[in-house]
Amino acid sequence: MFQPGLKGVTAVETKLSNINGEEGLLTYRGVPVQQLVENYSFEEVAHFLLHGELPTGEKWVAFNQSLKESRCLPDYMISILDNLPPELCLMDVLRTTISSFNTNNIGDNNKIALQLIAIFPSIIAYRYRKMSNLPIVKPDMKLNHIENFIYMLSGKRNELNAKILETYFILTMEHGLNASTFSARVTISTESDMVSAITSALGTMKGPLHGGAPSGVIDLLEEINTEDRICEVIHNKLKNKDRIMGFGHRIYKTTDPRAESLKNTIIKLNELPDWMSLALKTEQETIEILRKEKPNYKLYTNVEYYAAAIMKTLELDSTLFTAIFSASRIVGWCAHVIEQLNNNTIFRPNAQYVGE
Ligand SMILES: CC(C)(COP(=O)(O)OP(=O)(O)OC[C@H]1O[C@@H](n2cnc3c(N)ncnc32)[C@H](O)[C@@H]1OP(=O)(O)O)[C@@H](O)C(=O)NCCC(=O)NCCS
Numbered sequence: 001m002f003q004p005g006l007k008g009v010t011a012v013e014t015k016l017s018n019i020n021g022e023e024g025l026l027t028y029r030g031v032p033v034q035q036l037v038e039n040y041s042f043e044e045v046a047h048f049l050l051h052g053e054l055p056t057g058e059k060w061v062a063f064n065q066s067l068k069e070s071r072c073l074p075d076y077m078i079s080i081l082d083n084l085p086p087e088l089c090l091m092d093v094l095r096t097t098i099s100s101f102n103t104n105n106i107g108d109n110n111k112i113a114l115q116l117i118a119i120f121p122s123i124i125a126y127r128y129r130k131m132s133n134l135p136i137v138k139p140d141m142k143l144n145h146i147e148n149f150i151y152m153l154s155g156k157r158n159e160l161n162a163k164i165l166e167t168y169f170i171l172t173m174e175h176g177l178n179a180s181t182f183s184a185r186v187t188i189s190t191e192s193d194m195v196s197a198i199t200s201a202l203g204t205m206k207g208p209l210h211g212g213a214p215s216g217v218i219d220l221l222e223e224i225n226t227e228d229r230i231c232e233v234i235h236n237k238l239k240n241k242d243r244i245m246g247f248g249h250r251i252y253k254t255t256d257p258r259a260e261s262l263k264n265t266i267i268k269l270n271e272l273p274d275w276m277s278l279a280l281k282t283e284q285e286t287i288e289i290l291r292k293e294k295p296n297y298k299l300y301t302n303v304e305y306y307a308a309a310i311m312k313t314l315e316l317d318s319t320l321f322t323a324i325f326s327a328s329r330i331v332g333w334c335a336h337v338i339e340q341l342n343n344n345t346i347f348r349p350n351a352q353y354v355g356e
Pocket residue numbers: 005208209210211213242243244245246247248249250251294297299302303304
């Protein structure tokens with residue numbers, strides 16, 4: 001049976017996460033993500049996804065230490081980052097630099113995963129600051145993974161911003177067989193290698209229908225600009241058959257729980273930024289319009305809608321959005337690659353011939 005986009009097809013078994021799209025529930029290894037966000041750090045949840053247990057004692061110290069020690073960029077990567085054409089977007093740069101990652105002396109896939117997780121923020125921050133003509137900031141081993149990322153990007157330590165970004169990282173690090181994770185699993189299923197699988201995933205993540213959506217949300221809100229224009233802009237987009245960025249999801253047929261958590265994170269802040277009121281009003285009116293215009297589909301806000309809000313709260317440049325999403329999803333990609341290898345069958349679906 002032909003299923004465009006493999007809609008509704010179950011292609012793998014996984015113990016990593018479960019999505020209940022009708023009820024809007026997401027669990028990692030059986031634990032609701034909201035519970036993980038409230039009680040654990042990025043490092044702990046990453047360990048939980050990769051190894052199936054929350055780290056304690058010596059394991060925790062070793063995992064944390066290795067993550068910190070793997071932040072420094074090797075010279076060959078710095079040379080690539082310095083020499084890639086300036087017009088390349090950050091996702092192209094990230095994909096190219098990661099594909100050069102030399103794993104020869106690292107060891108097994110668990111160790112490679114850890115180094116990849118550690119190095120993503122360093123690549124992003126280095127290239128971003130270089131392109132912005134800002135002095136490069138070296139990693140600070142005293143800071144945790146997210147605090148260090150904020151520090152390397154902005155040159156300043158900011159615990160509140162790190163906490164907000166950590167919420168985003170935990171909520172987005174894993175999400176079943178999304179397009180980029182599927183890419184990673186397809187590549188590793190040929191018994192290729194982890195770096196190739198992650199490079200595939202990065203290429204897939206770049207697309208506007210997947211990881212590129214938050215920039216589209218900012219464009220949308222900038223186009224709307226004032227609350228009285230919401231209706232007109234959304235109707236025009238639907239008339240032109242444009243997608244409303246940040247709405248709709250293949251699996252969620254109600255509000256994406258990650259969007260809800262991110263929204264609450266921003267609402268809890270002392271001062272609600274101006275554009276947040278616009279985002280909230282736009283969400284409300286757009287859902288009403290979509291309900292009338294596309295009654296056969298349940299279209300609600302997805303994670304990208306409020307990811308854009310988080311990025312704006314943190315005053316992060318929109319050129320960084322998809323790369324930052326990748327720096328969190330790398331955890332899920334690595335966990336899926338390891339899971340695929342533990343019970344591998346090469347992906348090779350059929351194509352239905354419709355030609356002459
Ligand atoms: C995420 C997405 C690709 C999932 O799509 P999907 O489950 O494959 O659904 P389809 O593309 O088959 O769309 C089904 C119907 O809903 C409509 N639809 C889905 N998302 C829509 C959106 N954001 N705006 C307007 N219409 C949308 C489609 O036009 C289609 O209607 P039609 O049959 O009348 O043409 C889709 O919702 C989308 O493009 N969203 C915008 C991009 C985005 O926010 N991506 C981030 C995802 S986390």
